Amino acid sequence: MSRPQLHPRTKVFWLRRRVPADLVAAVGRKEVTLSLGTKDPAEAKRRFSEELAKLEARWAALRQGSRSLTEIEAHGLAREVHDWWLQKHQANPSEQSFWRTDLGGKLWAALPAADARTLLADFLHGSFDPERQSAREMKAWCVQTAERLLGTRGLIVDEVGRERLAKAVAAAVQRASLALARYAQGEFDGVPVVATTQALSLAVSKEQKAVSFEELVKGWAAEKHPAPKTLYEWKRVIGQFAAFLGHEDAARLTPDDVIRWKEALIAEGLSPKTISDGKLVAVRTILQWGADNRRLTNNPAERVRMNAKRKAAETIRGFSDEEAAIVLRAALGEADPVLRWVPWLCAYSGARVSEVCQLRREDVRQIEGIWCMKFDPEAGPLKTASSERAVPLHQALLDSGFLTFARSVASGPLFADLRPDKFGKRGGNGTKVLGRWVRGLGLTDERLAPNHSWRHRVKTLGRRYRLASDIVNAITGHGTRTVADQYGEFEMAALHRELMKIPALVSSSSA
Template sequence: MDKDTSKIRALERWCLEQADDCRKVHGLLLDENSRLKLAKAIGAAVQRASLKLACLARGEDPQGAWGPSDWPLMRPIRAGAPIERRSVRFDELVKGWMSERRPVEKTVYEWSRALRQLSEFLGHDYAGRLTADDLIAWKESLVAADLRPKTVRDAKLTPVRAILQWAVDNRRLPSNPAERVTIDVKVKSAESKRSFTDEEAAIVLRAALREKDLVRRWVPWLCAYSGARLAEVCQLRVQDILQIDGIWCMKFDPEAGSLKTRSSERAVPLHPAVIECGFLDFVASVKTGPLFAHPSPDKFGSRGGNGTKMLGRWVRSLGLKDERISPSHSWRHRFKTLGRRYQLAPDIVNAVTGHGKRSVADRYGEFPMEALRQEIAKIPAVSIS
């Protein structure tokens, strides 16, 4: 290859690279023919600029000899050419996704924050410029900052992937660069969360009976015999303790505070042990409003965050130091364990705990409150004597 040919090839490669950068910045959908047209247009624009600069350097007026009629490659592409995607910003996608999906306020806050962090890492907020390589570099920076792989996956990559997929589904972006960007999350058996044992459950429930603080007194008992999330219990109101088909229940209602999933909205029969220890008398004494006015709600209106911190410190103070114990979530693990031990119907256990339906068959029919009560009653009361 002679010297002139080599220069031409280098210029062609440069024009193609500039065309690819232009496509990413403006979110364009281009086939190969349109890509070549764009590269030629860029080359022509550079050539025109060079000629104009040369004319100006000689003191000449460049307008007469080089006008728009000589720029055929810059004319609009005819109808039928690939659709262009205007450049969109991350916050535009978040707003579109939010208006359609209507997530809870906490999810909006956390997912928006993840997109902002990505934007800060990139140095721009144009979704059309984002590549898989960018996301891999961001992932590596998060790992280098000592974030746990599970946090990187669930709190960072998952929001980005979901919002970008919404953009693809709604023709805002041509593809989802996060589609195959993942991180290996391996939890060692020694680090995985576990249930409270019978002995540990007895320690907590026995201590709760001596408590004057209403959260420490009642929340552990309600969680222990229902597998409910601590945040759900902390935001119960007086009207959420009611009779359904003659059975005393606690109802988890989104009007009381945000719930994690659609399946979380449910009613759960009170276990006989909870009733026998005087819970209904306590409810009657509150009259109206939230059962647990303390702790105060956080900025999302949930009492669960502050309640989790308070109960976490209290449970640890009882001598339960094993890091595999989650002071709030180990009750949920325990309820699942007891469901297997006493052979409760798995679908009813899921209905009680508010876990999502796993198959089409699970979506058929309802769960009569009597059926839920019968299964829950199979779990014996913890011996606290």
Template sequence: MTRPWKHPDSGYYWFRKRVPDELRNLIGKREERFSLGTRDPTEAKRLHAIKLAEVEERWSNLRAGQRPLSPDDIAREAAAIADQVRRQLEADPYQQLRWDVEIGAGLWGTDKTDGDYYTDITQPLSPVDGKRLAQRATCYALVDDRLAARGLAAQDDDRQRLARAVSLELQRIVHEHQAYLLGRTEVRPIGSGLSAIRLPTAPLTFSAIIEGWLVEKKPNQKTEYTWRKVMTQLSDFLEHDDARRVSPDDLVSWKADLLAKGLKAKTIRDSKLAPVRAIFQWAVDNRKLDANPAARINIDLKSRSSEKRRGYSDEEAKIILRAARREKESHKRWVPWVCAYTGARISEICQLRSEDVKKIDGTWCIAFAAEAGSLKNVNSERAVPVHSALADEGFLKFATTARKGPLFADLAPDRFGSRGGTGTKILSRWIRSLGVTDKRISPNHSWRHRLKTLGRRHGLAVDILDAMTGHGRKTVADTYGEFPPDAMLRELSKIAEIKL
């Protein structure tokens, strides 16, 4: 057991511990040795125990080598870096901070300085780009010092995620410090064991929360766009974007305003309140908000039989498939047919590639893969056998003779690069134009309802039916084993061909 060592000349106690042989090349010395800064033996023992734990943790991290950082790791390390910066400000409140909050607000936007702070820039930088590069360098320097102190070898992606999180902390600290110097302050503790000092109640902007949420959650482009839009709508209603000023009463008023504008209750619940609740909860989980003002704000959904979604009837399916036979555009010709015999989402089908139609274990299948485009969830990645009716219609010939790449190349990608998004809108309008106007019909989703109905009618195995449609497993037992293509084809073949 190591213990504090008293220096014979100064009388100060020191920490000394021999570096294990396997770590000497990494650490570059034979002994960890530094002053504890005290001559008091009791205080030296306390500090020595703290430093010993830190050193042992650092050595453990060095032994582990490079490993991914979890979201909790990112949040914890960013908070520790922020506490260190605050302590420096506590020691000298009037020191000059080299951080521009206007630059910091868009620090990680896409521009020619995007990337690490050491990116090679061949063209002269504008003053704004130069500041942006310098502030990123500050974040990376703080991150690298912290990782080195803890013996962590982070992957490049994690290092950047941590730098982004640190930039959000620095934004908040600078806002607080500027307000403190102007006298707008409250008493707030800096850290465990330290005396409280006066710090400001700084705004916590919606954009700052969203940036932090993006770093951790990494949503697809469409979700990011949609959720930013919702937060902007809330900001416009409140006439401010300070999350710390948002109350449950504000959100109740916003909900009432949305209802008054004619939005459906389900839209308000799923597309407005849910994103706001999730983003505020991220802020609570990461110690930026004390409470989630949207936590208990909901809306009552009364199900009406006249509004309940249903699947296509046999006659409606025939109308659509007959019309599809007459179409020349590949997406109108084939997507409805694939929907009818797979129950897949229209968006999933529209983004298929020619190489996704292939033989698996001797069975022709349509593979829905993440490489082709965004999928709803982990269960959505699957392979569905090609029904004999689909093969007889000529779909296999179409798919196997198509050029490598997007199967429906005549569909232009939407603003998020998704052919699925474009196809969903085009086919929805096209189906409505055929006279299928019942409001209980969802032009895109009713194919999935229909396949579930047919599955029950013809006695398909429930777990296999769920696997084909990409629905979640209902029991732990369902997660065991695989779903062989021949077994799926056996069940799918129970559904008879639609006679046109």
């Protein structure tokens, strides 16, 4: 199941997931069930996402099989233990008594593992050594902590890798404890601290209370009012990030955590643009809101970037005249209103497919005596403030019978049979339908975006036929570039005059 299930008797939500067939033997059962420990639907969804990510990570690790860890990888994993240990004890560093720095650097050199019988025998024979006992406890703690680190990430590691991670944990806590010893003496990075409240606040930040990612997302969303799709996608990204970390506390984050995540995304084979714009931007923005609103002391992702420059061969291009003609002629023969009219409306306006798909009967109107289509936020969400606009209908659309089609709709959406997606946008499903249809016409060049390439084409035609650049921006809904562009009005007659400089490419009589 893809959502939490409510137990009929206890009313507590559960996770149920069928084990993939290839893993049944390794897991030992066909289905995994796990109580989410809550009756709150919203909390259940959050815990479900977190537990499902952990479960799928464990399954992925099972498929990959046992692996080892390099020393560098082990130290990278152990870095969060270092930061957690410092944070846990930084307010009162002298009270840290478990980790003895005089023993921390020689745990594996000094002691073999000892079981309870060995310790009892030492005690009975009078050879019990408290120092050896402390070292054994520290070493056992490192081994257990390493196991927890592996468990939260679903990693299956061989004995060599597990020992390397346990040693890395010891090294991390040793470094942190040495730093705490200096803090206890009033020294930070070797610099004595002036005993004033102001100096102390500069040297040691106050202990940061836990701040959940969910709290930050809710605060950011309440202030910024993002589009539903953006909020959905960013929540999903933040959930993936938390699953990778193995915890929900944004206050524990370090820049190294964000860098480790970026490196993991690169290793998964995600494109630079996806990592930069689809992943890092979401995390960086949410954390920045937390820092700006004093939920966090800083933004650990502030300087973490991904070079996402596209190569020339990867950039989207507009339809050529020949390609545009293929699409427009094919549309003439379609009975489905979406396939018949949306490509033509985009071709002669440069409008976004999402804008066209949500047009209503009342949005096709005369303004200043000129037939136009108006992109109104009441019809559905628009990408930017400049996207709200009216665009004259090109003569090719009038000659092709678009007004007759529009008048045939009594009221409401022109493309009522196009089902809205989960965000209430007809453009989501319209993009999929049109994309498959255009590719089916043989236009398979990956640089062609079946829908967005119309916007690129209109820009190209604007240059070819010398349309005024500010008017082309007003037609396509691009924002103004200079303060001067914001002066004056864009009269419909001026928009119509410039748009009509673009000649009709296909006659409606060619169907």
